[in-house]
Amino acid sequence: MKIKAARFLLPIAFATLAWPQLPKIKPGFNLFSKQQDIQLGREAAAEIRKKVKIVHNRDLENYVRGIGQKLAAQPEAGDYPYSFEVVDDKSINAFALPGGPTFVYTGLLLAAEDDAQVAGVLAHEIAHVALRHGTNQASKANLIQLPAMIAGGLLGGGSMLGQLARLGIGLGANSVLLKFSRTAESQADQLGAEIMAGAGYNPIELARFFEKLEAQTGKGSALSQFLSDHPNPGNRVQAVENVIRFLPKRQYITQTSDLVKMQAIIRGLPAAAAAPSNASKENGLSRANSVEAPTLPPATSFREYRGQKFTISYPSNWQAYGDSQSNMVTLAPEQGLVQGAIGYGAIVSYYLPGSNGVDLKRDTRALVSELESKNHGMRVANASRRFTAGGVPGLLTELTSESPYANETEVDLLITVARPEGLFYVVLVVPRSQYRNSQPVFQRMLESVRFS
Ligand SMILES: [Zn+2]
Structure with missing residues (x-):
C-alpha cells in the first residue's frame, strides 16, 4: 500500500517542479466583436492621417515597421492587422487604435536610447490592442447605448466612428x-x-523607458499626453522584473542600435509645421429630443434569433442587429433606434463582472449600479424580484431613465439570469406611453428564451 501511495504522489511532485507559469491575461468584457475593433481602428486611422503629418522616409518607415512586425508576429499579439506609421511631431507620443493601426511620433524616437526602448513602447501598445482595452473601456462605459449604436452603424452602413461620436466617444x-x-x-x-522577450528584446527596457519619461515630465508638456x-x-521596473522571472532565460539582442542613424534622419527632416496634437477631434453632437415615440403595429408573428448560447423569439417586423461573433444582439423595430440610441426594443447580452464565478444577486447589483452610473438619469424604480426566464430562475429589476423620444420617460426592464458563461441579461426598453401596449410582446419574448 505504501508503494502505491508513493507512486500516486509522484506526478504531483513533478508538477510542482515544473517551470512556473505566468498568469495568462485575457481580454475583458467587450460588446464589440474583434472584426468591429478592426473596422473601428481602420476608420479612426483614416481620420488620424488627415490630422497629423505622416513621415514618408523609407529608412525610417522600414525601421519602425521592422521592429513592429517582429513584435506583432508573437502569438501574444493576436492576429490583428497591425500597421506602424511615423508621425512627424516632436511630442513624445505613440498610440495604437483598436485592431492594430499604430502611430509613433518622431519626438518619441528622439527620446529613446536604443532599439529595445522603441520596441518597449511598441510592445506595450500592441498589448493594448491584443487585450482590446480601448473597446473594453468603451463597452463598460456605454452598456445600454452601445448595442444600439453598433446596430445603428450596421443598419445605415455608416461609419462606426460617426456612430460612436454621438456617445461622445472620439479620438480627442x-x-x-x-x-x-x-x-x-x-x-x-x-x-x-x-511579447518583447519573444521577439528577442530585453523586456526591462519597456519599464526603464516609461520611468525615464516619467522622470522628465517636469520639463515641459511634450510628454503630457502620452x-x-x-x-x-x-x-x-519591479513589475517587469517580476514577469522576467517567469520567462525562459535567454540572450537578448545586443547588436548596436540602428536608432542613432534614425535619429539623424529625423533631425534632418524639413521642419514640420506645427501639427495639431493627437488629432484632437471634438464631438458630442447634441441630442435633440424631437422624435415622437412611435405607436407600433401589434406583433402578429414571431421569429427566432439564435445566439451562440441562447435563443429568443422576437416580432417578425423587428430587426436583429448583432454580430454572430459577439455574445449580444439588439432586437428592435426600425423606429426603435433614435439618433443612435435605443428607445424601443430589447438588448440581449452577457455581463462579465469578474473572475469569481457568477452570482445572480451580487452580479445583478453590480450591473444595475454600472447602468445607473453610466446612463444619465437612470435609476431603479422597483427593486429586484424573482423571475423565471428560459426555465431558469432569475431576477427582474425595473429601471427608469430619460427617453430619446420627445416628452417621454423610459421604462427599462432588466432580466438577469446566472449562466456558466456570465450573467445573461435582457433589457427591454420602452417609452412609458407604450408600456402597457408592449407587455404581451415582451412577455412572449421572455417566455421564449432558451439556453443551449
Ligand atoms: Zn498603456
Whole structure:
C-alpha cells in the first residue's frame, strides 16, 4: 500500500517542479466583436492621417515597421492587422487604435536610447490592442447605448466612428479608446514584456523607458499626453522584473542600435509645421429630443434569433442587429433606434463582472449600479424580484431613465439570469406611453428564451 501511495504522489511532485507559469491575461468584457475593433481602428486611422503629418522616409518607415512586425508576429499579439506609421511631431507620443493601426511620433524616437526602448513602447501598445482595452473601456462605459449604436452603424452602413461620436466617444483628449486605466496599464506592461522577450528584446527596457519619461515630465508638456493616456501603475521596473522571472532565460539582442542613424534622419527632416496634437477631434453632437415615440403595429408573428448560447423569439417586423461573433444582439423595430440610441426594443447580452464565478444577486447589483452610473438619469424604480426566464430562475429589476423620444420617460426592464458563461441579461426598453401596449410582446419574448 505504501508503494502505491508513493507512486500516486509522484506526478504531483513533478508538477510542482515544473517551470512556473505566468498568469495568462485575457481580454475583458467587450460588446464589440474583434472584426468591429478592426473596422473601428481602420476608420479612426483614416481620420488620424488627415490630422497629423505622416513621415514618408523609407529608412525610417522600414525601421519602425521592422521592429513592429517582429513584435506583432508573437502569438501574444493576436492576429490583428497591425500597421506602424511615423508621425512627424516632436511630442513624445505613440498610440495604437483598436485592431492594430499604430502611430509613433518622431519626438518619441528622439527620446529613446536604443532599439529595445522603441520596441518597449511598441510592445506595450500592441498589448493594448491584443487585450482590446480601448473597446473594453468603451463597452463598460456605454452598456445600454452601445448595442444600439453598433446596430445603428450596421443598419445605415455608416461609419462606426460617426456612430460612436454621438456617445461622445472620439479620438480627442481623454477618449476612452486611448486613455487607459492603471489596471490596463499593468496588463499592457506584462503582456508587452512577454511579447518583447519573444521577439528577442530585453523586456526591462519597456519599464526603464516609461520611468525615464516619467522622470522628465517636469520639463515641459511634450510628454503630457502620452503619460496621461498611459498612467503609471506604480513600480514599473519591479513589475517587469517580476514577469522576467517567469520567462525562459535567454540572450537578448545586443547588436548596436540602428536608432542613432534614425535619429539623424529625423533631425534632418524639413521642419514640420506645427501639427495639431493627437488629432484632437471634438464631438458630442447634441441630442435633440424631437422624435415622437412611435405607436407600433401589434406583433402578429414571431421569429427566432439564435445566439451562440441562447435563443429568443422576437416580432417578425423587428430587426436583429448583432454580430454572430459577439455574445449580444439588439432586437428592435426600425423606429426603435433614435439618433443612435435605443428607445424601443430589447438588448440581449452577457455581463462579465469578474473572475469569481457568477452570482445572480451580487452580479445583478453590480450591473444595475454600472447602468445607473453610466446612463444619465437612470435609476431603479422597483427593486429586484424573482423571475423565471428560459426555465431558469432569475431576477427582474425595473429601471427608469430619460427617453430619446420627445416628452417621454423610459421604462427599462432588466432580466438577469446566472449562466456558466456570465450573467445573461435582457433589457427591454420602452417609452412609458407604450408600456402597457408592449407587455404581451415582451412577455412572449421572455417566455421564449432558451439556453443551449
Ligand atoms: Zn498603456
